[in-house]
Amino acid sequence: MPATKLPPSRPQTNVMLSRVAHSLYWMSRYIERAENIARLLEVNLQLLLDFQGLDEAHRKEHWDSIILSTGEEKLFEEHYKVADSRSVTEFLAFDLRNPGSILACVYSARENARMIRDQISAEMWETLNELYLYLKSQNTADVWAAGPHEFFSRIKQGSHLFQGLTGATYSRSEGWEFIQFGKYLERADKTTRILDVKYHILLPNASDVGGAIDTAQWQAVLRSASALEAYRRAHVSAILPWKAAEFLIFSDSFPRSLHYCAVQIEEFLRRILGETATRPKSDAARAARRLLADLQSLTISNVIDAGLHEFLQEIQTSLDKIGEEVVQTTMFYPAESSTEEQQQQQQQQ
Amino acid sequence: MSLISSTYDAGAFFDEMFEPGGQTVRPHYRRLAERLATLPEADFNHRRAAVDLAFLRRGVTFTVYNDSEGTERIFPFDLIPRIIPGKEWAKLEAGLIQRITALNLFIHDLYHEQKILKDKIVPAALVLGAKHFRREFMNFNVPRDIYVHICGTDLIRDHAGNYLVLEDNLRCPSGASYMLENRVAMRRAFPNLFASYGVRPVETYGESLLKSLLHLAPDRIEKPNVVLLTPGVYNSAYFEHTFLARQMGIPIVEGRDLVVQGKKVFMRTTAGLVQVDVIYRRIDDDFLDPTVFRPDSMLGVPGLVGAYRAGHVALANSIGTGVADDKVIYAFVPKIIKYYLGEEPLLANVNTYLASEPLDRKFILENIAKLVVKSANEAGGYGMLIGPASTKAECESFRTQVAANPRNFIAQDPIALSRSPTYCDGELQGRHIDLRPYILYGKKVTVTPGGLTRVALRKGSLVVNSSQGGGSKDTWVLQGDE
Numbered sequence: 129m130p131a132t133k134l135p136p137s138r139p140q141t142n143v144m145l146s147r148v149a150h151s152l153y154w155m156s157r158y159i160e161r162a163e164n165i166a167r168l169l170e171v172n173l174q175l176l177l178d179f180q181g182l183d184e185a186h187r188k189e190h191w192d193s194i195i196l197s198t199g200e201e202k203l204f205e206e207h208y209k210v211a212d213s214r215s216v217t218e219f220l221a222f223d224l225r226n227p228g229s230i231l232a233c234v235y236s237a238r239e240n241a242r243m244i245r246d247q248i249s250a251e252m253w254e255t256l257n258e259l260y261l262y263l264k265s266q267n268t269a270d271v272w273a274a275g276p277h278e279f280f281s282r283i284k285q286g287s288h289l290f291q292g293l294t295g296a297t298y299s300r301s302e303g304w305e306f307i308q309f310g311k312y313l314e315r316a317d318k319t320t321r322i323l324d325v326k327y328h329i330l331l332p333n334a335s336d337v338g339g340a341i342d343t344a345q346w347q348a349v350l351r352s353a354s355a356l357e358a359y360r361r362a363h364v365s366a367i368l369p370w371k372a373a374e375f376l377i378f379s380d381s382f383p384r385s386l387h388y389c390a391v392q393i394e395e396f397l398r399r400i401l402g403e404t405a406t407r408p409k410s411d412a413a414r415a416a417r418r419l420l421a422d423l424q425s426l427t428i429s430n431v432i433d434a435g436l437h438e439f440l441q442e443i444q445t446s447l448d449k450i451g452e453e454v455v456q457t458t459m460f461y462p463a464e465s466s467t468e469e470q471q472q473q474q475q476q477q
Numbered sequence: 478m479s480l481i482s483s484t485y486d487a488g489a490f491f492d493e494m495f496e497p498g499g500q501t502v503r504p505h506y507r508r509l510a511e512r513l514a515t516l517p518e519a520d521f522n523h524r525r526a527a528v529d530l531a532f533l534r535r536g537v538t539f540t541v542y543n544d545s546e547g548t549e550r551i552f553p554f555d556l557i558p559r560i561i562p563g564k565e566w567a568k569l570e571a572g573l574i575q576r577i578t579a580l581n582l583f584i585h586d587l588y589h590e591q592k593i594l595k596d597k598i599v600p601a602a603l604v605l606g607a608k609h610f611r612r613e614f615m616n617f618n619v620p621r622d623i624y625v626h627i628c629g630t631d632l633i634r635d636h637a638g639n640y641l642v643l644e645d646n647l648r649c650p651s652g653a654s655y656m657l658e659n660r661v662a663m664r665r666a667f668p669n670l671f672a673s674y675g676v677r678p679v680e681t682y683g684e685s686l687l688k689s690l691l692h693l694a695p696d697r698i699e700k701p702n703v704v705l706l707t708p709g710v711y712n713s714a715y716f717e718h719t720f721l722a723r724q725m726g727i728p729i730v731e732g733r734d735l736v737v738q739g740k741k742v743f744m745r746t747t748a749g750l751v752q753v754d755v756i757y758r759r760i761d762d763d764f765l766d767p768t769v770f771r772p773d774s775m776l777g778v779p780g781l782v783g784a785y786r787a788g789h790v791a792l793a794n795s796i797g798t799g800v801a802d803d804k805v806i807y808a809f810v811p812k813i814i815k816y817y818l819g820e821e822p823l824l825a826n827v828n829t830y831l832a833s834e835p836l837d838r839k840f841i842l843e844n845i846a847k848l849v850v851k852s853a854n855e856a857g858g859y860g861m862l863i864g865p866a867s868t869k870a871e872c873e874s875f876r877t878q879v880a881a882n883p884r885n886f887i888a889q890d891p892i893a894l895s896r897s898p899t900y901c902d903g904e905l906q907g908r909h910i911d912l913r914p915y916i917l918y919g920k921k922v923t924v925t926p927g928g929l930t931r932v933a934l935r936k937g938s939l940v941v942n943s944s945q946g947g948g949s950k951d952t953w954v955l956q957g958d959e
Contacts, residue, residue, distance in 0.1 A: 143746040145734050242536070243710045246722040246729045250535070257536050302747060400747075458747045 146459050148247050149306045151240040153455070155248075156294075156310035158237035159256070162230045163287035164318035168194065168352045169220050169230075170280035173213055175348045191216050197321045198228055217276070218268045230283060231263050249297035252290060259286035302400070309396040309454065316389035317447050320440040322352045323376055326369070327437035346372045358382045373436060374428040386443060387423040393447075394420045397454060412453035419446050480513050480521055482904050491638040491895040492907060493559060504959040505562045512670050513557075518903070524666040525556055525900070531665070537658050539713045539943060552655055553948030555899045556666055559910060559930040562958040563677075569632070569640060569914065570924045572824030575814060577628050577916050580645065580801050582817040584624040587800060588614050598816050599809045603833065606884065607806070608853075609648075609799025611762065613769065617786060619795045620693045626793040627686065627757075628916040629653075629929075632824070634895035641827050641892065643911065645810070647802040648794060649759050652929040653682055653915050654717035657724070659951040660927070675956040677926035682915065683724030686757075689919030690725075693791035694754045701754035704744065705729045708760050708776045718759055732760075737780030740787040755791045756781075762796050804853045804887050805831060828890045832883035841879060841888040845872050848888040850879065863939060865891055894939055897950065899932055909933045911941050912952065926954035 172194055176187065191211035195204045200219075203226055208215045221230045238260040245253055262282055271279045291311070298304055326349050346367050350356040359367070359375050362382075379385035394416040397403070403413045431439045487499030494506040502510045513521075529551060532538070538549035561569075586593050587604055588611075594601040604610055629650025631643040660679050664671055687703065694701030707718040709731050722729040734744050735753065743750035758765065764774040766782040784790045800806065808829040811822045830837040830848070841848060845864055852860035862875040879886045896907035914928035930950040931941035941947040 143744075143748055143751050145728060145730060146745045146747050147731065147734050148728075149747045239710070242715075242719075245536070245719040253536065254534055258534055261533065 144302045148244045149303065149458055150455060151244045152247070152303050152306040153310040155237050155240035155244075155256075156307040157314040158233045158240065159287050159290055160311050160314040161228065161318065162233035162237065163284055164315070164322070164352075165198070165220055165228065165230050165233065166280045166283035166287075167354065168197075168318075168322060169217060170276065171348045171352045173217070173276055175344065176213060178344060187212065193325050195219070197325045199321070200226055200228055214268070214272075217271070221271070221279075222266075222268055234260050234263050234283075234286075247303065249293070251293045251297050255286060255290045255293055259283070259290075262286075305396045305399045309393060309400060312389045312392040312396070313447055313451050315384055316386050316393065317444060319353055319376055319384055319386055319389065320443050320447075322349060323373060324437060324440045325349065325352075327440065342369065343367050350376070353384045355382060355384060370428055370432065373431070377431065378423065378426075378428065387420075390416070390420045390423050393450065397450065400454060401457060410453070410457060412450050412457065415446055415450050415453070419443065419450070480516065480518055480900070480905055481510065481898070485898065485905060486907065488896065488907055489636070490893050490907065490909075491634055491636055493634075493895055493897040493910070494557075495898075505560050505955060507959065508674060509558070509560065509670065512667070521556070521900070528554060528556065528662045528666055531662065532658070535658075536716060537655075538716055552943050553934060554659060554662060555908075555932055555934075555948055555950045556663070557898050557900060557905065558663060558951045558953045559897050559912070560953045560955065563955050564958050566926060566954045568823065570926075572640075572822070573630055573914060573916050573924050574922045575818065575820060575823050576630065576642065576645070576810065577625060577918055577922060579814040579817045580628075580647065580810070581622075581624050581918065583813045584647075584795075584798055584801050585622060586817075588797065589616060593813070593816055596816070598812050599806070600833075603805055603884070604800060607800050607803050609762070609797065609803060611797035611800075613782075614797045620695075620788070620791040623693070623918050624795045624798050625801075626689050626693070626795075626918050628918070629913045630916065632912045632914065633827070633892055636893045638895065640824060642810070642824050643827060643892075644804065644807060645802045646913075647798040648761060650913070650915070651714045651717055651759075652913055653686075653925075654720040655949055656915065656925070656927055656929045656952070657682060658720070659929075659949060663951040674953065676953045677956055679925050679927040682917075682925045683721065685917050685919070685923050685925070686721065687725040687727070689917045690727075690755050690757055690793055692919040693793060695788070698754055702744075702752060703727045703755040703757065704735075704753050706735070706756050706758040706760055706778075707731060708764070712759075714759065721757075727757075732774075732776045732778050735778040735781070737778060737784050740780070740784045740789055742778065742781060742784045742790045753790060755793065757793050762799065765792075765796070804851050805833065805884070808887060827892055830888045832879050832886040832888065837888075838879070838883055841886075842876055845876050845879070845888070847891070849891050850875050850886055850888045852878075853885050853887065863891065866939075891939075894933075897930075897932065899934070899948075899950075901934065901936070906936070908936075909939050909941065910950065927952040 172190070176190065188211055191213075194216060195201050195211060198220065204211070204219055207223070207225060208219060219226055219229065223229045224232050224235070226232060234256070238256045241248060241253055241256045259282070266279060294307060298307070326345060343366070346369050347356060350359050350367070350372055353376055355376060359372060362375060362379070363371055375382065375385065377386045380387055382388060397413055397416050401410050401413055403409060408414045408417055485495065485499050487495045487497065492499065494503060494510070495501060496503060532551040532554065536549070538551050583593065591601070593599050594604060625647045627650060629646040629652060631646065632640050633643045634640055656679055690703045691701060694703070703725070704727055705718055705722045707715060707729055709715065712718070718729055728744065730744055736743050736745060736750065738750070742753045742756070744753055760776055763770045765777045766779060767774045767777055768779045769782040770777070781790070782796070785792055785796070807826065808831055811826055814820060814822045830841050832838045832841055841850065845862070846867070848864045850862040850864065862871060864872060894909040894911060897910045898905040899908035901908065910930050910932045912928050912930050915925050917923050917925070930952045932948050932950055933939055933941045933946065934948045935946045938946060
């Protein structure tokens with residue numbers, strides 16, 4: 129905290145509490161995360177139906193790579209014996225022990241929204257609250273019985289409704305910048321993870337590329353990012369792995385491509401940090417600029433030569449760093465969530 | 478089937494809607510009764526369900542403690558409103574204004590000359606020994622000389638329909654948000670009835686509250702910053718805090734959002750520190766500032782009291798008001814009114830016995846099974862004995878406690894709280910109710926026409942607290958008398 133000088137104390141414009149800014153940021157990230165997990169899970173459940181004949185080893189490999197892409201493989205191993213449709217759905221959709229499960233994400237999004245209810249529109253709050261109430265009323269067995277499609281649709285719709293309502297009811301203010309920054313940061317991260325599921329196919333020395341299963345799997349990757357239709361419009365030809373990867377990384381018009389997200393991240397970050405000069409002053413802005421420069425100057429061959437997996441991991445690292453630095457820079461209090469003790473005190477009050 | 482059955486039992490109580498006997502509807506309830514008579518029960522239930530769902534969706538909830546999941550529940554809401562004729566309200570209003578005016582003078586006096594103690598109207602030992610008396614604030618001048626800016630006074634009606642004050646809440650009275658949300662719900666459920674009835678609006682509450690708070694800011698500041706200080710999202714009244722902050726368009730802050738530098742209070746914003754001028758605090762005195770009160774408090778702001786003393790920030794309500802809503806001091810309020818205003822109290826107290834007075838104590842100990850015994854500083858319906866409804870063992874336990882610590886107890890004659898028809902088990906049945914109007918003390922004193930009517934939903938129960946099976950009703954104050 130800059131304790132040395134006191135700033136002008138009563139600015140005429142609306143000010144935003146650091147805590148509020150961060151809750152907006154996390155609320156936005158969590159709902160985007162929930163939506164992405166829902167898509168990833170749905171598409172892959174669907175994919176397995178298309179390949180009923182797949183042997184046990186391949187099925188396991190399939191689910192393992194999905195768990196791996198979420199980065200929670202250790203947690204999964206701790207609590208589940210085998211990776212199959214059932215256990216992975218439970219883990220990714222409902223398990224509160226997994227902080228990245230859909231339920232945990234929606235819960236966190238709502239909890240953040242609850243902390244700043246006075247700051248967001250009633251419509252935004254009600255959408256999150258309803259989604260949460262819906263999720264709480266569901267469990268794996270129900271979802272299975274009713275067919276998971278309805279369930280995943282509700283999650284995706286909830287997220288889309290929330291983002292649409294945010295656009296329609298929330299003032300274009302500093303809070304908006306935090307919401308957008310959080311959304312695109314999360315989206316970029318998830319797109320790298322969706323791509324990473326299939327990275328082994330694009331290893332420089334990969335040999336068996338192009339089979340029927342492979343095409344279907346790349347279709348699934350595109351669908352996981354809601355990108356199949358957009359891809360088809362851009363490339364009328366068949367789905368080629370390197371083209372699909374190129375699309376998800378470099379497209380400058382598709383709103384889930386890494387490049388598109390990086391443009392938005394850079395833009396909102398500059399506004400949040402007040403970076404007006406051509407040459408950025410903060411580390412965060414420099415990192416965002418570098419990420420954007422990479423995505424604007426590299427080609428898919430560069431990426432494949434360097435290794436897709438390594439490339440994606442580097443991007444994930446730099447996204448983490450950017451997010452972390454923005455939080456640090458705009459924060460004027462130690463970042464800690466309520467401890468249990470504090471909860472009790474609040475209740476007694 | 479009509480909702481109002483011909484066998485409605487008004488019982489031996491004052492019924493808000495029916496004359497004694499339970500068949501003749503009082504004039505100010507006539508139009509409601511006519512509407513209910515034409516409303517099929519299925520339709521009524523449909524509206525009830527819609528209202529409940531709306532409360533849940535909008536998160537109009539309170540947190541239930543002692544529940545590992547931190548369950549949020551809606552405050553049960555009954556669709557039958559409580560109706561108060563204009564003339565009756567005018568009397569209540571005058572009584573409430575008189576009471577808060579006298580209590581403010583009383584608190585001022587306690588923290589300055591203590592004339593009332595010297596004149597032996599109120600025993601000095603009672604005040605100086607009270608838990609909420611803050612001797613640190615002796616001779617401190619609060620902004621505009623107002624101590625209680627927001628007051629919620631609990632009223633009940635006895636068997637004859639007389640309004641009596643049950644207690645004054647001078648610290649952080651809650652429930653105003655429910656008064657406002659209940660109104661929204663009723664407007665949706667019975668839009669036409671509203672139009673024809675001439676119900677006075679409660680929606681001005683947020684604006685009046687903001688005005689009262691702005692009134693406390695130092696004159697030289699053109700655009701004061703007012704904030705609401707909440708214990709946080711786990712507090713049972715958190716919904717209310719966010720609701721009121723929204724109504725007023727002010728930021729809601731937690732202790733960790735504030736910092737004190739150079740005896741000024743700042744909030745931590747993304748653009749740095751911004752000075753705060755007025756704090757509507759929903760945190761009790763004890764938790765406000767760990768350097769002055771409870772050192773283990775993590776909810777408060779270190780240095781806040783220093784900033785307050787230096788006059789750089791105003792607090793609503795002021796520190797130390799709890800001394801006057803103590804249940805023992807309560808017994809003296811009629812005398813306090815007479816002492817400061819030279820007027821007879823317009824609103825009566827419930828007849829109260831003080832265990833600290835030898836004669837009263839003897840009476841209490843001998844008649845405990847016939848009395849309601851309350852511990853002086855408990856709230857929420859805890860620490861209370863309702864003699865007639867309790868077992869011998871419970872009475873004995875209280876008798877021992879009273880004898881051991883008389884300063885801490887009072888006893889009152891049990892009051893047969895008035896009842897209002899309430900939808901229970903598929904029909905309207907009489908349930909006991911109370912009323913908490915909200916009084917704001919700013920440039921002048923205003924009472925919002927209405928309030929929170931709480932209802933004891935359990936059959937025969939007199940406890941209206943939400944933590945113990947209470948619900949609420951919308952409270953209609955009429956322009957006219959019917």
